[in-house]
Amino acid sequence: MATAIQGVAPRTARPTTREAFPPGSLRFDWINTVLGALWLIGIFIDGWAHNHDKVDNTFFTPWHAILYSMFGVFGIFLTLTLTRNLTRGYMLTRALPRGYSLSMLGILIFAFAGVFDFAWHSLFGFEIDTEALLSPAHLLLALGFVLVMTGPVRSLVARIPAHSSPNWREFGPLTASLTFTFALFAFFTQFTHPFVYEIAAMKGGNSNIYQSLGVSAILIQSALTMGLVLWAVRRWRLPFGALTLFIAVPSAMVTVFQDRMALIPGAIAAGLIAEMLYLWLKPTADRMGRFVLFGLLVPIAVYSLYFLTVQLTYRLGWSIHLWAGSIVMAATVGLMLAFMLAWPHSDTQSTA
């Protein structure tokens, strides 16, 4: 029976030492990933409802119900696993497979933050727009989710050897968890996200403040995406499709807030171009030139296609200085991150 719940040590097994973790498994990683994905969808539905004015000023909305019940499923799953392992003799801090202790902490933080959020709203009322994303209760909720969602990342980073070529079966939970984590980052920076507000085409998008916000948004999201992409590229030989997920999914998900789904095909196409570049350049950290070139070219693909899509659907209002300059600056962000990652930082690497 115990095998039905992954991550629980068999009844017969006992920890060999007090330092031991219960054995993890790919299946346990997959379950965590899928539960995290469901929960994330709950978060995005709530975000969609907020952006579409379908939310009353009360804590008890159907959207919160979805969000918190998804969380509940995940929380119960981890707590059950933890309890079983405790009864098998594992220490409290080692009661989940390696990498998942922080997930349990995340569940506790989220539960606490939920209560805190309820109390906060009751006391101070409801924040609107940007305020809501930055309120302490909501940032705590974000922290809780990120700690849980990154469970499979921690688990698999420790298990998949660096510089190997993992297949989709083992790399799937890792890719998906990373993608969903960064989708949450995109969620919490939606106020400065070009796939939420296409300022380059908006009426008034040429005032100083809108121009500055529009360019900043591109730089910030480019940094997030390229940070994830380059981090993964440095560590592994990625299976085909991973880059597309990293690049397209977080941006595609946030388009639902302001119904900018027309921007999705461009993001997917950019992901596929990144895959081609990856196959062609074969960037690795010890080939700095290729690594840096890859870091430079991917944002160019993403934002060239972005501005092309915006022009075709909403008509660009920005001058060539601005949109071309934004593409170049986004590429510079990728370039600098690539330098930061690949520039030799210990003498054993730099053989001058």
Added chain:
Amino acid sequence: MATAIQGVIPNVVTSESRETYPPGGLRFDWINMLLALLWLGGLYIDGWAHNHGKVDNTFFTPWHAILYSTFGLIGIFLTLNAVRNLTRGYKLRRALPEGYVLSLLGVLVFAFAGVFDFFWHSVFGFEANTAALLSPAHLFLALGFMLVMSGPLRSRWLSIPAGSRPTWREAGPLIGSAICVLAVLSFFTQFAHPVDNVMAAGKASNFGSASDLYLMNADGSGQTRLTINTQLAYIDPVISPDGKKIVYRAGQHDADISDLFVMNADGSGTPTQITHDLGWQRTPSFSPDGKTIAFIASGAGVTDHTELYTASLDGSNLTRLTTTPNGWRWGTSWSPDGKQITYSSNQTGNWAIYTMNADGSNPVRLTQSSTDNYGPSWSPDGKLIAFTGSQDDAEYLFTIKPDGSGLTRVGDKPGSLPHWSPDGKRLSYLGTVDGIDQVFVINADGSGAANLTRNTALSSDSPIWTPDGAKIIFTAGGHTASASESTLQAYGIASILLQSGLVIGMLLWLTRRWRLPVGAVALIIIVINLLASVFSDRYFLLPGIVVAALIAEVLYALLKPTAEKPGRFALFAFLTPVVFYSAYFLNLQLTRGVSWVIHVWAGSIIMAGVAGLLISFLMVWPQRQLNATERPAT
């Protein structure tokens, strides 16, 4: 003799291998770093001048002279060294000490971009603000800066052993070069810098609508900003007949509160307030003797109509001339003999041009059409009144005689707010190009309309001539006042994330490789933010910056972050931005007040910390495995 120039090998030595670099040396690195710092000074002086409206719309400014001559210094230094080494038998790609070949490339890129910039401006005009920073010519210049200035960084990177604790003597060029690179990045992202645009200090109604007074020659050259403010809309300037005083209106855009001020026309001294507690005020004008101003005011607490007032320049002798409680008045202009005032009012439904005696008696309606006519300007010879009239859903310039006869349209292009040149031969007015208002001039016969401001980023308003006819005063500012509170917050937070990412990125990148000498962390933080504060004179933020920098230095000493201790590394990466922006908001609260709600400012501090944390993960996580696998077999 050859030893006098560092980086050039002595005459007697011939290169043993064509693959070797000429020897560099600490002194060569120091010289390059100091030349780079000088050049950086040139860049920031030019940026300061641009932000202070001290730049003509021409390539040949004193600021460009400083920028390009400091560039010349380092360019000549590097070229001279390269030429000498070439004559000693080194190959072109090895003509400078290791790490400096890219610097030489940077010199070429910058020189090329400088020429390109000159032509770009000549062909496409001058960009302003955000667009200027992102124009292709300027991004090329940025690339040149980065390549040249990072020379000592590359050289020192190779010569200081990783994991060591270099002294200031060894690491000085490294730190200086890193500051230069970071300062260039910060310069070209100044459109989103929390030390430059202090978004947390104001309300939405004060931003995006701020405008300043400008002065330019009557041919559009020499555009110069007379005032610097980021809070209020300065509008409706008028200049005294002797050319010494400017009266203008300062207020919150579209708000009920505004006042009239008087300043010296050369920008010297402090402006003094003329009116107090008169509600919403607009459109002052000088009497021909320069002693009295006429203007429009709603009166304290009144929001449903305006009246015409006169007052002396010190605010005394305040007199209300109109007494009709219904309707609005807008626009004032005196007849050259000082006996009459023309104005516009909608007291009978649509806007019409009126005249009355300077004591308020005998108001006469001049325009009789059922369309709107407003904003009159009396010609210097007293024979015509120019004004804005609507026709076919557009606004055009018109003239009419003071007796109400001879209505004539001036030119065939739309325009508004005409103002006569002192010789009566031309009119300045406001025209719209691509949705942005520009100052135009046109001959009184309707010929020769010309766009003078050609400013693609700022919207101009209320142009008037100086009494000698040589210059035009106008106002300019951001052309959308409708940015919401939420948008401004988003912009403010985005700029905090961006700049904290840049600074902590550089600090972590250096820290991963070495233990930096004492004071380096504080120096980098202080210099970068001090430089950013010169654009809009944000020196009041300096105490917080210095305190935060010193705390970051203490954190660095206590945590001793290295790549081998990812926990400490990540903690330093998180705490440094948190400390910086905590001090930033505290400083702001104590000086100008923080207008953001606690969610937003507290959330910004945490998000800045998270930006640092993510970058630290990028660099060191998970270190153990990377160390094991990335150390290659040699």
